[in-house]
Amino acid sequence: MKVSWSHCVLKVRDIEAMVQFYCDTMGWVVSDRGPMGPPGAPDIVFLTGSSSDHHQMALVATRGDEEATSLDHNAFRVESLSDVLAMHGKLTADPRVEGILPLTHGNAISVYFKDPEGNGIEMFCDTPWHVKQPAGLVWDPSLSEEELLAWVEDQYRDDSEFRPMDEYRADRAKAFGEN
Template sequence: MADNRKRRPINRPKFHHTTFATTKLHEMVEFYEKVAGLEPVHYGDEAAWLTNDDANHRIALLALPGLKLPQDKGHTAGLHHTAFEYESFDQWIDNYLRLKADGIVPFLNLDHGMTMSMYYQDPEGNGVEIQVDTFGNWHASKEWMWYSAEFAKDPIGAHFDPDKIAEARERGLSFEEIHRRCREGEYKPEVIPEVYLPEFW
């Protein structure tokens, strides 16, 4: 018997924003502005809507009354992280150095093959990925994910120390060379962190 269900819309909506319930509205606004350049379009006592591009908002923050604090958030099902992408390797590593100088460092750093990614935590413990596409082209990176035996075998990828990446750039190595060496394990950190979100509540 034929399956005539329509598995997806013929005209697909584009992803627009993520909304977080928060007990730390002001800290969250400050964090997302500092880490990813999201500025408030509207900022009230109980909510804020933030954007870093032409959209009216990309993240909404709701300070709902009576919220309960999460328990063991890093080891429960649900949202792990949201991601933001830089167009260039230099912008990406410069952002890391800027945040590090302000005491904000990632808890996890991974070269997934199609992206190099640093993972931070916002004041509510949600993950925030700051990435750069290693192909510089979404079609090429999507195609690589589709057919690559390397990605199928290890989609998590290679751990790296971002300070070693920054030092390699200072020595004049290209993004392509740094990415290759990273995949080979040259910039591995002394301690390999868990992929779980760190629990800090």
């Protein structure tokens, strides 16, 4: 299974100042933003400078004054849904792993979990679709690959930005001046 680092999510105190800092410094743009849950929930802001990833970093306004670490999670991309399902099975059998959460963002099918020291990790594969973020639904690990993909499509087909990922990436590549 090939595992590639994809993005990190940081918990921050002053989200507007931090967004501005990373946009100024990295030349990134905001690809999406919104509350992580019902209206009034803390905002998550997605940042990217590349068409290959909807976000290369995301910032969430959830860091308390006393909180020592700003890391919410590091995310790693695998190449297929069967890799995600295999990883879910492997993690479930590993007594060192806690907090396993199978979650789909519509544009990705993920497993979230904690390493033995409590650091957040996301392992995911892309889906064929772009979906407005943030979005998240718990998926059922007992489904087959085909059933799971069809279920995800059903859940997000009516999303306001639902469209083929290739189309979304081509538009982003144009916007970033990539060839």
